[in-house]
């Protein structure tokens with residue numbers, strides 16, 4: 001059975017909250033971000049400012065040059081967060097299957113509630129009306145039978161509208177064909193350049209492509225992904241947010257320890273356990289945290305973001321050891337622990353594969369997964385890894 005998926009995305013979110021709360025800003029170019037006389041960038045801007053060419057992530061100075069009449073406002077995350085919480089409450093009234101994507105964006109699978117609320121167009125309009133009534137903010141909704149198409153549809157719906165992807169196959173293929181390859185999910189700067197240099201400029205070039213040529217260019221998995229998308233196919237399901245907030249593991253020593261090498265080794269073992277639980281649940285982590293309890297029971301934690309989301313043991317070891325190395329051993333250690341937080345589902349795995357900058361991470365992940373598989377079969381002590389940090393070292 002085909003599913004009914006909605007992608008909802010608030011319009012100019014931070015700027016819309018500002019315009020809502022200060023009526024004198026309505027209808028005017030509003031830029032939320034750094035002031036124009038400082039270094040820093042635009043977080044977002046109202047559609048009135050977009051007409052002047054202002055965009056997210058542009059230096060505020062440049063934004064000022066393009067649109068000197070704009071009102072600049074510093075972000076007030078707390079207010080945006082509050083609005084976000086209320087938006088998600090509204091969404092949850094319409095379907096139990098809501099997958100948050102960011103502060104102002106979500107997928108809804110409404111296949112199971114069609115009898116209750118009517119067809120997807122009807123649900124989209126009820127939903128937008130309710131957000132208007134409760135929050136006085138504009139939202140756009142895309143409708144399709146999968147996530148990829150629903151997201152494209154919401155872009156077409158903007159601002160403050162609804163767009164449903166054509167159901168007729170020919171019409172859909174035609175619409176997709178006219179898009180640039182860079183608009184496809186998972187195609188970043190690097191892949192786009194490679195595709196374009198090989199003559200794949202439009203999605204229609206992918207639709208017509210000789211599969212083996214594409215495979216030679218980008219590998220089997222990415223080629224399959226691109227071809228599927230070019231025909232509007234995407235089998236990802238709408239998934240509930242990750243319930244588990246963190247994964248951690250700690251150990252208390254029989255006797256307090258002051259030998260740093262010993263502590264490093266203990267930390268590495270804990271990292272591997274955390275990593276293997278992370279992979280077993282199909283999750284990736286953004287943050288690494290260590291915990292140290294000194295002999296006097298004083299306890300500290302230190303944390304830092306990974307450079308990108310990870311799920312391999314080596315990255316966890318690397319950052320955990322680094323955090324630990326910054327701490328002076330002011331007394332002996334009673335307990336040491338490591339954890340990962342800000343967990344997300346490992347759903348873009350195949351996409352990372354192709355991005356050059358992620359090759360090293362991929363290698364690390366592969367080694368970690370191989371170790372998991374061997375341990376599964378032969379027991380935990382089948383492989384001792386020592387304290388190497390990277391599979392290539």
Ligand code: TTP
Nearest residue numbers: 009010011012013014015043044045056057104
């Ligand atoms: P987006 O949904 O990308 O943008 P938007 O809601 O402002 O505009 P629209 O969807 O109508 O195109 O991002 C949501 C919020 O996230 C945005 O209001 C501000 C913030 N944001 C940043 O802080 N920096 C950025 O580079 C981007 C893209 C967004």
Ligand code: CA
Nearest residue numbers: 009010011104
């Ligand atoms: Ca948005």
